[in-house]
Structures are given as C-alpha cells and as structure tokens.
Amino acid sequence: MSTTQSERLRGLLEPLVAAKDLDLEEIEVSRAGRRGVLRITVDSDDGVELDTCAELSRTISEKLDESDVMGDGEYVLEVSSPGADRPLTEHRHYVRATGRLAKLTLTGGDEVIARILAVDADGLDLEVPGVKGRKPTARRVGFAEIAKARVELEFNRKDKKEEEA
Known part of the structure; x- marks a missing residue:
C-alpha cells in the first residue's frame, strides 16, 4: 500500500471509527487474485461486538464508494477486532490486557x-506464576526492555470461575 493511499485511508476511516467510540488499530491493503482486499482492525477498552463491526463495515463501505481511495478495481472489505492472542504494541494494549497472562520476549x-x-507510563508490574508449588513472584519490566509481547489464551483461569460462583 502506498504511503499516499495509506494516509488517505486513515484520514477517511479514523473519523468513522472514532464515531463508534473505537480505535483504528490497523489498515492493510493486499491483493487476492484480481481483487484488492482491505482489512481494517478496530478495538476498544470494552472489546468490539460483532454487530458493531457489521454496522461499521456498512458505514465504511458507503464512504469508500463515495471516494476514489480504493481505485476503480474490485475489492473486498473486512472489518474485525484483533484476535484474543494479538500482539501488544501500544500502551493502550497493555492497559487493556491488565489482569491477563502475557508472554513477553525481552x-x-x-x-x-x-x-x-x-501499567504505567514506564512499564509493567507483573506476577510471575510459581513453578512446582512455589508462590508467584512480583516483577517489574520497563517498556524499553520489551521486544515483543502477546496475550496468552487461558481456558481455565481460576478467578473467572470464582466470579461466576
């Protein structure tokens, strides 16, 4: 995607996404045969409902039809939220992941x-699980120390069950 197209898409889409109280996380334009594919990823502090993605998709589609930003060729529009195991790259991603298990590569x-x-402006306060019956330990990691981070999926998290009981 050319910088000009990227900037034009971001300028066109950010107000539409913000109007739904969402954050525009990613815009990706690629080719699938003769068609273009426009993938838009949105998120919020409370997550994103499927109905919200569908409404936003209709709104974006109408706006794109009014503009020439995607050119004259056919394209497929995909609007989605990030997956559960998405990479943590922005400060707000870490804030949203508070309470979750994460894998950090330092x-x-x-x-x-x-x-x-x-989470604060400088880094993260973590609880490292104990191994073989040992107690968890506290650890502080600064953002400058983190090369990559990703939320880990948990299928049997104990405090979730306690909340339901």
Whole structure:
C-alpha cells in the first residue's frame, strides 16, 4: 500500500471509527487474485461486538464508494477486532490486557510469561506464576526492555470461575 493511499485511508476511516467510540488499530491493503482486499482492525477498552463491526463495515463501505481511495478495481472489505492472542504494541494494549497472562520476549532474548497487574507510563508490574508449588513472584519490566509481547489464551483461569460462583 502506498504511503499516499495509506494516509488517505486513515484520514477517511479514523473519523468513522472514532464515531463508534473505537480505535483504528490497523489498515492493510493486499491483493487476492484480481481483487484488492482491505482489512481494517478496530478495538476498544470494552472489546468490539460483532454487530458493531457489521454496522461499521456498512458505514465504511458507503464512504469508500463515495471516494476514489480504493481505485476503480474490485475489492473486498473486512472489518474485525484483533484476535484474543494479538500482539501488544501500544500502551493502550497493555492497559487493556491488565489482569491477563502475557508472554513477553525481552530485548536480551529471555521470555517471561506473567500476569499483568498494573501499567504505567514506564512499564509493567507483573506476577510471575510459581513453578512446582512455589508462590508467584512480583516483577517489574520497563517498556524499553520489551521486544515483543502477546496475550496468552487461558481456558481455565481460576478467578473467572470464582466470579461466576
């Protein structure tokens, strides 16, 4: 995607996404045979409902039809929310992941799997699970130390069951 097209798409889409109280996370334009594919990823602090994606897709489609930003060729529009195991790249992603288990790859190459307890401007307060019956330990990691981070899926998280009981 050319920088000009990227900038034009972002300028066109950001107000539409913001009007739904969502964050525009990613815009990706690719080819699938003769058709173009426009993938738009949106998110919010409360997640994104399927109906909201459908409404936003209709709104975006109408706006794109009025403009020439996608050119004259056919294209497919996909509007979705990020997956459960999405990479954490922005400060707001870490805030949204508070309470969740995350896998962090540090700049030195070490990997840490820990629960995010708190997020501030400088980094994360983590709880590293204990191994073989040991108690969890606290750890502080600065954003400058993080090379990659991703939320880990949890299928049997204990505190979720306690909330339901």
